[in-house]
Amino acid sequence: MPETHTTTPSSPIIFPAGRYGRRRENRRTPRWLVAIAALVFAAAAATVGVSLYHAYGDGNYSASVTSFTDITDNQVVVTFLVRLPEGGTATCVVRARDVTGAETGRAEIRVIPGPDPSRTIASHRLQTRTRPVTGEVQGCRPA
Template sequence: MNETRATNPVFPPGRYGHRRTPGARRRIVPIVFGVLVLVASVLLTVQLYGRYGQTDYQSRIVGWSKDSDTRLTVEFEVRVPAGGTATCVLRARSYDGAEVGRREVRVANPGAEGPITAREDVPTRARASHGDVVRCRASS
């Protein structure tokens, strides 16, 4: 039985130039690219968390009341640092979950300790079933 073995070709020295070892440079490029993508992702995450992450302006729904087909009253609490002002976005939603009204309100903390309770009307386009606070952030 004749066996054939695959071998690499042998070239005369100096005739075809310098031969590189296979894969040495090819492995470095993806590694460098992966490290750059990882660093950029971390920097972007830190920047976005600083802008939209956990804030001192935490809110909680206390309740809501359906006054009419064109208005919903939302009662909520918001924790605002002493002497600060928060801008909160309130939303009214219909029974099927569609947004039927939205309003932006300002809540000021004159220096009292604890959460501030506010009661605000949200104008609606149709009858609303419930209301909620979308977000609260520092007023500019």
């Protein structure tokens, strides 16, 4: 199959006037402006993150479920380990979910520190509206 050689015009293509609108100039945002905008965005995101952590996050209070037992049609017993600071008490939100994942019971309970505040065991019998399949601690905060 023979090749057909084409030629490219050396002058720019001229379109008919008024038919295609005006051609835009090739504007490119300076790199330094993009870098400054990225730094401002990162600083704003860090400020929001730190302020939200100070408002809602407290690393001294945490909980993890060790077991959920005695599941019946209207209750579950949730046992969990709470980490408290020395001399602190906590309010923990305990909840249960049914087979569809919907919340079927919720309670806020007060946890007082045990002999070792960093390893306080708490247990709560949670009443539910329907048969639960799991019990969990949503979180703990200072009481």
